[in-house]
Amino acid sequence: xxxxxxxxxxxxxxxxxxxxxxxxxxxxxxxxxxxxxxxxxxxxxxxxxxxxxxxxxxxxxxxxxxxxxxxxxxxxxxxxxxxxxxxxxxxxxxxxxxxxxxxxxxxxxxxxxxxxxxxxxxxxxxxxx
Numbered sequence: 001x002x003x004x005x006x007x008x009x010x011x012x013x014x015x016x017x018x019x020x021x022x023x024x025x026x027x028x029x030x031x032x033x034x035x036x037x038x039x040x041x042x043x044x045x046x047x048x049x050x051x052x053x054x055x056x057x058x059x060x061x062x063x064x065x066x067x068x069x070x071x072x073x074x075x076x077x078x079x080x081x082x083x084x085x086x087x088x089x090x091x092x093x094x095x096x097x098x099x100x101x102x103x104x105x106x107x108x109x110x111x112x113x114x115x116x117x118x119x120x121x122x123x124x125x126x127x128x129x
Contacts, residue, residue, distance in 0.1 A: 026071040033066055 016022050037044050068074055
């Protein structure tokens with residue numbers, strides 16, 4: 001029972017810190033920051049707040065250090081993301097060179113005669129030497 005509990009504990013620690021699940025621990029920061037924005041402007045909805053903070057690079061409210069404490073905003077794993085970037089293909093030009101290919105006909109049919117006695121010998125019972 002204790003081994004199972006320790007295994008679950010280690011697996012949970014690994015999953016939280018090896019994936020982005022540790023960002024969920026920052027949800028209280030999100031709620032606190034949303035309440036600050038709502039106290040400044042009563043018309044701010046949760047959707048407006050999320051759009052303002054997650055779709056634009058600079059939301060213009062002047063609190064970038066607090067914004068970077070929100071979940072999924074920090075770039076601590078930026079080097080992993082940068083290594084998996086994609087190249088655009090609109091600037092690639094291919095030079096196509098044509099090479100003539102000689103065609104040769106190969107026959108897979110063999111005209112060699114094989115005796116039916118030879119083919120049936122595989123079905124004979126084994127013989128001792």
